[in-house]
Amino acid sequence: xRTTRRQAIGAALAATAAGAYGAAARPAAAAPxxxxxxKLAQSALTAALRxxxxxxxxxxxxxxSGHLSVRTTALMRSLLDDDRQHxxxxxxxxxxxxxxxxxxxxxxxxxxxxxxxxxxxxAVFAIALEERAVGAYSEAVRNLSDxxxxxxxxxxxxxxxxxxxxxxxxxxxxxxxxAFERGIRP
Amino acid sequence: xxxxxxxxxxxxxxxxxxxxxxxIAAYTLxxxxxxxxxxxxxxxxxxxxxxxxxxxxxAVGALGGTPxxxxxTAEYAQGFPRLRSARDALSFALxxxxxxxxxxxxxxxxxxxxxxxxxxxxxxxTEAEHASVVLGDLGRPxxxxxxxTGPPPQADTP
Numbered sequence: 001x002r003t004t005r006r007q008a009i010g011a012a013l014a015a016t017a018a019g020a021y022g023a024a025a026r027p028a029a030a031a032p033x034x035x036x037x038x039k040l041a042q043s044a045l046t047a048a049l050r051x052x053x054x055x056x057x058x059x060x061x062x063x064x065s066g067h068l069s070v071r072t073t074a075l076m077r078s079l080l081d082d083d084r085q086h087x088x089x090x091x092x093x094x095x096x097x098x099x100x101x102x103x104x105x106x107x108x109x110x111x112x113x114x115x116x117x118x119x120x121x122x123a124v125f126a127i128a129l130e131e132r133a134v135g136a137y138s139e140a141v142r143n144l145s146d147x148x149x150x151x152x153x154x155x156x157x158x159x160x161x162x163x164x165x166x167x168x169x170x171x172x173x174x175x176x177x178x179a180f181e182r183g184i185r186p
Numbered sequence: 187x188x189x190x191x192x193x194x195x196x197x198x199x200x201x202x203x204x205x206x207x208x209x210i211a212a213y214t215l216x217x218x219x220x221x222x223x224x225x226x227x228x229x230x231x232x233x234x235x236x237x238x239x240x241x242x243x244x245a246v247g248a249l250g251g252t253p254x255x256x257x258x259t260a261e262y263a264q265g266f267p268r269l270r271s272a273r274d275a276l277s278f279a280l281x282x283x284x285x286x287x288x289x290x291x292x293x294x295x296x297x298x299x300x301x302x303x304x305x306x307x308x309x310x311x312t313e314a315e316h317a318s319v320v321l322g323d324l325g326r327p328x329x330x331x332x333x334x335t336g337p338p339p340q341a342d343t344p
Contacts, residue, residue, distance in 0.1 A: 082332040089338050134311060141307040147295025148338075154291045154307060155333030158314030162329040165318040175319050179234035180241075181311040182304075 032143075041143035042099050047186050048136035048153075049090040053104040055083040055129050061107050062122050072119040072170065079126065079163050083133075086156040093149055123171040130167065133160045134183025191298040196251030198296050199242050202306070203254050205289050206239040211262035212282045219275035224323045228279065231316050238309050245302055276324050283317035286310075291335040 032040060059080040063073050094101050107113060116122045137157040144150050160183075165175040213232035220228050243253035269275045290310035297303040318328040 078329065082329065085332040138304050138307060141294065142300045142304045150294045150303075151291055151335055152333065152338040154294055154310055155335035155338065157307060157311050158287060158291075158334030159329060159332055161311035161315045162318035162334065165315050165322075166328050169322070176230065176234070176312060176315045179237035179312055180305065180308040181315060182308045183311075 037143050037145075038097075041140060042094065042097060044136060044140035044143055045090055045094055046099065046102060048133060048140055048156075049087060049094065050102045050105075051129065051133040051136050051186055052083050052087040052090060052156075053102065054110055055126075055133065056080055056087055057104055057107060058110050058113050058129065059083065059126070061110075061113060062116050062125075065116070067117050068122055069119055072122060075166060075170070076122065076126070082159055082163065086133075086159070089152050089156065093152070120171055123167045127164060127167045127171060127173075128184075130160050130163045131184045132186040133157075134164070134181060135185045136183070138182050139185065192249045193251070195297055195299050195302060196246050196249040198293050199246045199249070199302065200251065200254045202289060202293055202309075203239060203242040203246065204257075205286060206235050206242060207254070207256040208262050208265075209235045209282050209286060210239065210256070211259045212266060212278065214259070215263065215266060215269065216275045216279050216282075219269050219272050221272070224272065224276065227319050227323070231279075231319075234312060234316075238312075241305060241309075245305070249299075273324070276320055280317060280320045280324065283313050283320060286313040287317065287334055 059076045062068065063076040063080065068076065091101050112125050112128070116125050134157055137153050137160070140153055141150065141157075144153065161181050164181070168175045168177075210232055213228055213235065217225060217228045217232065246253040267274070267278055269278060287310055290306050290313065293306055294303055294310070297306060314334045317334075321330065322328045
């Protein structure tokens with residue numbers, strides 16, 4: 001199969017960035033059609049919404065648990081407010097495209113939530129969620145072309161990165177460990 | 187990919203590259219006014235800005251363009267504020283980072299190459315993270331708004 005110049009450039013850049021992490025670069029695949037791209041973007045937006053919905057449900061449970069300090073409880077409520085606004089925007093974007101949005105998860109189905117018992121475990125749990133959110137948004141950015149939606153996604157991604165900073169500081173981790181914050185693919 | 191699209195991406199990336207060169211020059215000045223943890227952060231951030239510049243320059247080359255070289259530091263410094271204290275330096279660092287976030291946000295909708303758009307987004311997030319650390323050093327809220335790029339456009343706004 002012939003590789004287009006665009007695919008070659010994308011693969012070269014991915015290799016450069018992947019090299020920074022020591023990960024293997026993936027070979028270039030065939031370019032998706034416009035319809036495939038639309039479906040990939042919708043799938044990525046749905047995945048991002050699912051993570052943001054999980055954040056909302058989990059942070060509310062953690063903030064109401066009584067296990068955290070006053071300061072960390074306030075932090076969780078602040079993150080909750082931001083992520084609720086992200087979820088609202090994603091929901092509107094999906095509904096405008098005629099996509100059925102996912103149903104928010106129940107607390108009992110959120111993996112790791114039951115293990116949160118203090119400030120540090122709350123931070124570690126939330127770091128994993130926020131990294132998944134950034135990863136989901138990265139996939140959406142790859143397949144989106146709408147400039148307004150890209151700007152909204154970038155805004156939510158950046159704020160989730162800032163969530164990561166305060167959570168990493170709470171967990172006594174390096175706040176900005178990488179020059180390229182890609183998160184984790186959900 | 188068409189030649190026009192490649193040239194368009196190279197132009198957008200070259201503008202971002204010049205932005206990164208300016209950030210590197212700015213942090214060199216900023217670091218001279220900081221101590222302790224804030225200085226350590228500034229050093230880490232300037233190293234990350236160099237990584238951004240390196241990746242952008244490689245991408246411009248891969249697109250068939252010529253990466254914009256850094257201008258003399260004095261040329262960038264002409265546009266910098268006069269720094270009298272650590273607080274001035276941190277405020278300037280915040281300006282540098284918020285300017286970078288805005289530049290990457292504007293660029294995302296103009297980049298045609300998928301992989302480059304993802305890398306640009308990953309840099310935007312890192313710049314937002316830098317801003318959050320600086321905000322903390324300034325004693326200000328570290329996550330000041332739900333969207334770092336400002337409020338999303340409203341569908342019913344004329």
